[in-house]
Amino acid sequence: MLELKGLQKSFRSNGTVREVLRDINLNVMDGEFVSIIGPSGSGKTTLFQLIGGLQQIDAGEIWLDGVNISGQKGHIAYMPQQASLLPWYSVKQNIALALQISHVPKSTALKQAEQWLQQVGLAEYANEYPHKLSGGMSQRVSFLRALLSPQKLMLLDEPFGALDALTRLHMQRWLLSIWEQHRRSVLLVTHSIEEALLLSDRIIVFAANPATVIDEIKVPFARPREGELWSDSTFNELKQRIYEQLDA
Amino acid sequence: MENKRALWRSLLPPVIMLAVIFTVWELIVRFELVYSWLIPSPLGVLKEMAIGWERLLEHWLATMQLTVLGFLGGAVCGILLGMVLHFVPLVRQAMYPVLILSQNIPVIVIAPILTMLLGFGLLPKVLLIILVCFFPICIAMLGGLAQVDQGLRNYMGMIGSSRWQQFVHLELPSSLGSLFSGLKIAASYSVLSAVVAEWLSPKVGLGGYMILSSRGYMPERVFAAVLLIVLTSLLLFWLVSLVERLLVRWRPRKEAR
Numbered sequence: 001m002l003e004l005k006g007l008q009k010s011f012r013s014n015g016t017v018r019e020v021l022r023d024i025n026l027n028v029m030d031g032e033f034v035s036i037i038g039p040s041g042s043g044k045t046t047l048f049q050l051i052g053g054l055q056q057i058d059a060g061e062i063w064l065d066g067v068n069i070s071g072q073k074g075h076i077a078y079m080p081q082q083a084s085l086l087p088w089y090s091v092k093q094n095i096a097l098a099l100q101i102s103h104v105p106k107s108t109a110l111k112q113a114e115q116w117l118q119q120v121g122l123a124e125y126a127n128e129y130p131h132k133l134s135g136g137m138s139q140r141v142s143f144l145r146a147l148l149s150p151q152k153l154m155l156l157d158e159p160f161g162a163l164d165a166l167t168r169l170h171m172q173r174w175l176l177s178i179w180e181q182h183r184r185s186v187l188l189v190t191h192s193i194e195e196a197l198l199l200s201d202r203i204i205v206f207a208a209n210p211a212t213v214i215d216e217i218k219v220p221f222a223r224p225r226e227g228e229l230w231s232d233s234t235f236n237e238l239k240q241r242i243y244e245q246l247d248a
Numbered sequence: 249m250e251n252k253r254a255l256w257r258s259l260l261p262p263v264i265m266l267a268v269i270f271t272v273w274e275l276i277v278r279f280e281l282v283y284s285w286l287i288p289s290p291l292g293v294l295k296e297m298a299i300g301w302e303r304l305l306e307h308w309l310a311t312m313q314l315t316v317l318g319f320l321g322g323a324v325c326g327i328l329l330g331m332v333l334h335f336v337p338l339v340r341q342a343m344y345p346v347l348i349l350s351q352n353i354p355v356i357v358i359a360p361i362l363t364m365l366l367g368f369g370l371l372p373k374v375l376l377i378i379l380v381c382f383f384p385i386c387i388a389m390l391g392g393l394a395q396v397d398q399g400l401r402n403y404m405g406m407i408g409s410s411r412w413q414q415f416v417h418l419e420l421p422s423s424l425g426s427l428f429s430g431l432k433i434a435a436s437y438s439v440l441s442a443v444v445a446e447w448l449s450p451k452v453g454l455g456g457y458m459i460l461s462s463r464g465y466m467p468e469r470v471f472a473a474v475l476l477i478v479l480t481s482l483l484l485f486w487l488v489s490l491v492e493r494l495l496v497r498w499r500p501r502k503e504a505r
Contacts (some may be wrong), residue, residue: 052406074408084403088421088498097417101409129498149407 001185002028002153003052007060009046011212020046024060026204026213028153031183035196038206039246044189047211048155051187052076064153074102077149077184081158083138085130085145092117092126095145102150115128116144120178136167143175147182156188158194172198180224193242197235198225205245215245288394288467296468303457308476310452311442314370315484318377318445319438323431325378326385333386334393334419351383355444363448373445380441381434388430394425428492435484443477454480 007024010017020043022121028034035091036044037113049055051062053073062070069075077098085094091196092113099109122140130138139159146154159175160168172195179186179199196203205215217238229235270290276282279290288296297304333340358379362372396419404414446455454473461469 048406049402053408054402054405073405076406076408078403078406080399080403080406082399084399086400086417086421086497098407099411101404101407131498155406197278 001030001065002187003063004051004153005061005063007047007050007062008058009043009050009055010058021050022210022212024213026212026216028185028187030185032202033179033186033188033189033200034202034204035190035200036206037190037193037196037203037242037246038211039208040191042206042208043211044206045157048157048189051155052078075151075153077146077151079139079142079146079154079156079159081161083088083135083142085133085138085141087130090127090129090225091122091133091141092217094130094141095148098145098149104150112148113144116148120144133174134167135163136171139163139171140174143178146176147184152185154184154186156186158189158191161191168192168195175199177216193239193246194230196242197221197238198229203238203242205242207245207248217242220246261302285465288471292468293471295402297472297475300469300472303479304454304472304476307452307454307457307473308480309360311439311446311454311477312480314373314445314453315377315438315442315480316444317370318374319381319435319484321374321432322381322438323385326382326430326434327389327427329382330386330389330393333390336399347383347386355441359444359448370448372444373448376445377438381438384433384437385427385430388426388428389423389432392426394418395426396422415433428488428496431488431492432485436481439477439481439484458493494495 004024004026007021008019009021010019024047026034026036036047038044041143046055050057053069053071053075055241057070060070063070064075085091086097089097092110095113095116096106096109099112100106100197104112114123114126117123120140125133125137125141130141133141135227143156143159146156160171163171174200188196188199200219203217203219205217206212207214219238220234221232256284274290277287277292284292333343336448355376359372359376362376366375400418400422401414404418409417441457442453443458446453447459450456450459454477456469458473461467461473
């Protein structure tokens with residue numbers, strides 16, 4: 001469904017040219033969960049901005065469902081690292097706003113937001129302002145907002161990067177359980193090898209400066225997955241393999 | 249309970265200070281250390297207010313009407329101009345220095361010109377207040393619109409919101425804090441410029457009353473008018489804060505003060 005064909009991107013500053021992405025080819029199937037893992041500053045955020053249409057592509061094409069969407073906005077649902085809930089709207093309104101911007105009528109959007117908050121046990125927060133929520137709660141709302149958006153592809157940009165280890169673990173399992181019930185195509189960027197292994201069907205390993213694809217790993221674990229993967233020997237082998245690639 | 253006690257503790261020092269100042273002032277006048285036709289005693293001012301409250305009220309209402317008209321006019325102009333400058337960078341670049349230059353022309357100079365152009369009616373006075381008010385409001389609005397959280401902007405862009413949607417859902421709400429700072433400054437400016445405007449044609453209003461009383465060597469009346477002006481200024485400031493609290497409800501209480 002999503003296909004990136006030979007993406008290139010450089011930035012110019014003070015007369016020097018910095019190449020950020022070099023010949024990125026990757027795809028995400030319908031209902032597939034793909035993770036990109038790479039060292040810090042390997043241009044993953046830039047890649048997302050290209051897919052989201054916020055930056056212009058130097059060379060290459062982005063295709064979604066057989067349509068060339070290079071440089072176009074509004075084709076993806078997005079969950080950023082910081083929850084990015086608008087502080088002046090209630091939790092419910094925040095979710096509804098994302099849907100409205102994707103051309104869902106307001107009343108439908110609000111109704112859907114309410115239903116889903118109920119379903120995932122956040123109903124009591126529906127009318128609260130975001131500053132009342134903890135970091136984990138905010139990220140749940142942020143995920144829900146992306147999940148409910150009508151676009152078929154979700155981009156998750158280090159969604160749990162700012163959370164403490166324990167909250168992060170809870171959030172990963174929570175996301176996994178919801179996603180396994182409501183499959184969508186997902187492209188996730190993360191720094192955490194465990195997170196990528198736990199969540200994804202496929203992992204794409206990036207090298208930095210400029211970002212290039214150096215490995216692609218099919219994650220063999222069956223779904224629905226449990227948290228006990230940690231002790232699995234394949235899990236640790238794959239972890240070792242990715243770690244060595246990132247370290248090199 | 250705790251809060252009330254804290255409030256009293258914070259109020260007590262300034263209240264004592266004011267009481268001391270007024271007592272010393274009263275004593276200075278009583279012992280005739282200054283001419284009483286130059287500086288009145290505080291008690292004399294209060295007595296004057298009690299006797300002439302009907303006349304004062306009439307003048308106060310006139311000033312209040314002028315102030316509110318000018319302030320609202322200034323707010324509308326400032327906010328609209330701020331938005332226009334925000335949307336059209338070229339106009340912003342061209343206008344910004346002109347705006348700042350225009351602020352350095354003293355009100356005292358503009359006031360008689362406006363009167364000569366537009367006569368002695370309400371219009372030139374209101375215009376004067378608008379001219380004084382719109383600047384802080386416009387600058388505050390412009391600053392507020394520009395200072396948007398980059399994470400939120402990135403998010404709104406990624407999900408494909410249009411320029412207008414970004415303005416309505418992101419920039420406008422983020423600008424409110426800054427806008428209200430500008431409105432509060434403009435609120436106190438507006439009272440003072442209303443008084444200046446009334447000096448021009450001293451028929452009604454506290455400004456005119458002040459001038460005439462001063463010329464007639466009636467310092468009690470002058471100071472009574474001054475006291476009312478100060479109170480009016482505080483009142484407007486409080487009203488603007490109230491509107492802000494009603495409008496900006498999403499912030500935690502501590503910040504929302």
